[in-house]
Amino acid sequence: MSLNSVLPTRPIQRLSEALANQIAAGEVVERPVSVVKELLENALDSGATEILIAVEEGGEKSIQVTDNGKGIAADQMLLAVSRHATSKITCYQELSAVASLGFRGEALASISSVSRFELISRQDVSANAWRIKSDSGERWSALEPVAGKLGTRVKVDDLFFNTPARKKFLRAPRTEFNHIDELVRRAMLSRMEVAIQLVHNHKTVRQVEAAVTREAQIKRLGRLLGDDFVTQSMHVEFEAQDVKLEGWLALPTFNRSQNDMQYIFVNGRIVRDRLLFHALKQAYADVLYNGRHPAYVLFLSLPFEKVDVNVHPAKYEVRFADSRFVYDFIRRSVRDVVARPITQADAMRESPASVFERPDQHRQGKSVSTSFLAPHKPSPRESQAFFAFQQPVELPLSDVPSINEPLLQAYADGSDTRLASTSNAIPPLGFAKMQLHGVYILAENEQGLVLVDMHAAHERIVYERMKTQWQNQRLIAQPLLVPISLTLDLADMRAWETHQAWLEKLGFELEALGPQQLKVSAVPTLLAKADIAQLIKDVLADWRQHQDSERIESQINARLSTMACHGAVRAHRQLSLAEMNQLLRDMEQTPASSQCNHGRPTWVGLSMKQLDSLFMRGQ
Template identity: 40%
Template structure:
């Protein structure tokens, strides 16, 4: 491109003030990107007005109609025109832009929407009359009386009709509907005490509806999450409650075995405001990094609460980005809070694993009418029956091989009859979450009996996790062994990167990576973690710097060390094809019960599935 091609006049142009309509249309490009953005701004205004019920109606993906109805305190007649002026708001007085307690505060949404669409506002305050105001492409009409019970109705028609070029960038009606639904769900999660409805007037269907939830805040959030994210999430979610230096973290996070293929179930809120912050999302990912593979994503709904002056929400007109005064505290709180909750879950795995197992199992033929069955005998009656039917001879200790060699598994008789189990394998499975081992299938899967069902354990995956946790515990107790380089590796950096790296020097030294300034912006790498062997110091430093620049913290080195320990655990665990003795299998079950995170392997897959007796009987048509 030459200078003559540029859209600049060769002569100087005079500086002039743009009119209000042009200013509003320019601002609309930031505030109102698509119909979902307009709905977000209008619903946030309704929440700030104290609404308890908010209804949203749309047509053609919000392109031709958006109507938001609320039962809030309304807008008086004398303030209707002022509400359509730029930077006119009742949320703040302008003296303090940090102490913000409301969703909106910039006073840009209504004038921006009115500048690019046909806007109608009808409102009525308590014990007053209803009034309406129409705006067409930024041109205000006159305030007129109307009929309205109470609250406010904001109607937006023909969005972007005043800027038709913007219409070309909108997606299909289906995609816009999905974006609107996602925005409304996030706001509904933030306000469980408010009822929401979303109706498509084109089809007449209500696509989203949740009722008000009152009472305890935690219970209200859980009920709202169950209504929006589903019962499976609520069933497999762990309660999060942590605090650090004045910042509180509450909410729910799902078990690692309840992971998703995309980051579609991650909801973060700061002081009740839905946000999409890369620092917080990076912290969420780091908290699960030890339990999920890179192609799986955690599910969580987390609420960070702090003094409003410690977080800046005025970063972007859309107000979806925030900036913490101490981002390291917020990030560390999420990582430590989630890991503490996951450790407290012990060997627990998600119920969806059992549901998937039942879905994979099918009866040989569809059962007809239920056949009457006698009540299932008690555990004591079954044990007495087994003793009466037990053979006279005593089998060899352990899981003896069958003589014909045709079976792919070994069988163990009832412990009362055979006496093959020692004190590590009690006969009564009561009070044992994973029960007592009864057989080994295909030289890998342990079949255990519990009080009210059965458990099938992947011995290799379970033992791999146990060994991995043991190695991590040993490394935490003894520290990371470092290896000194015979000749220090000199790495050239920019002044900014060098300063950023030196700020993290103490944290990296605890992981075995030690370096010191080497004149100018260079650093001399003196020691590296011994587990890494002979790593490329330059590539390692580059990865760490990339993460520091992106999230403000680094987990790259720790993740590399964990990956090596994971490989060691994989090679040192029980191999598929090995036949285990009864005592070994029961010892494995007991260690799983006592080890945190043993419900999933190092890659996030479940290590066991559990079926209740009612589920098993239903498969055979006995229920």
């Protein structure tokens, strides 16, 4: 059956205002959480410092948002609920530099067209509040004075009562409320200076006070994300040109089974932007256990004219004028923190109880934590020799000067078994005391006890040194006995032309055989046995979508990781105190040495407070 046979032949006519609003509501109001989002953004744009959100039956029965913002003038209330009416922009120049959360002027009109709607508002110049209401937005009541506080209250009852097709797709009230709860939690994180309360079925579910000081913000983070996130994260600030990134990064070993604790806000706006999430994913690459996800709360600030927020009906996606710069800025900044050296502050962090849970519990979503680390500059000895990867190697001692050499020597020869009391004399991981069953190193630092998995730790050290050497020798290419011919579409060919020099730098030799054909003559030595054709296609696809690709580096690193695993010191090998202490010093100078190449923790620490608690001392 053809389409033309079922479509009626009718003259073109203008849609009624009510029908046009209902069609617009299909884009703006998908479910109850969409209503809450629009009303919450309006409240924030009004300058409110206190917001109350009350919903019933997951928002289907009732949604009410009350704020103490500037309010709406009585003579503008009917205009406020009409389509394309807003005070937030007046011309195209303002649209290209939107500073408010909402700006399209469709929200109230769309919401009122699919609900029983009531708007009450009062400005500070008015002696009383004013009210208008409507069923389905077709006919509005006369403006009437009512008692009310400064600000605005919007009440939405019986959502989708006149659009049953949309209503039947709603989920159970608990499911719908969970979406609202997560939205409100994001808003509580994005606007720390605003007090927000969420009530469901007349019961307060979340409530936070305004948090202006750093101490109050950390307390608010703990209430919203848990104390483990607070104790296992650090506050960071990065700035380059006119772009600033600030917030909290969780340690790599504080990770999740799902990406349910990843929050990034652009100029205070809640976003779910793939470019930003991909940059952060790459920043944490190589330090997370397989299948795990990092956690963070980050605020990205940049000039309003350099970000387009008008690319998605729900305004969840944004587009950057210089997306490449933003991507690189975030990835490199976060990576520098993830790979910083161990500090005394890291050693002082108490490892949470989840460190000692079973691995299966860890995989089910528990967070594990130790610390995170640091760019390593290879010593002269490291830059002169390549490790014998195919066999276990002797533990290499780096040329990095040890902290407090006399004390280290006393530990090495066994002449001193005491730990110095001066904090400046004690490195973060302390000094080795003994080996446990040839697998773990037991060390003592200023805070208490440190337990190190010597194979996992040495594996990371060898791996990072191998990566450094590979980066210095990456131009080594291996010619293919039989060149590979690739057929690509025109978009992939343009991507290759743009990034041809980058691929050659990595050791690839490619040339065009035709408008849509490439010949591969040589590849990096470490990738000689890889599926080169598929790899290059994937890399070009990455460049088209993300303006970046980590696939080649990822495959090379995976091979180096395997080689490092074979080259690291084996379990059950007896080490001297000098070797154990040198391993601890090398860990303190090696990037990401709190995790092995597979993302498992390499060390944990127990403070004296935790040890006392285990033995119930002082109780």
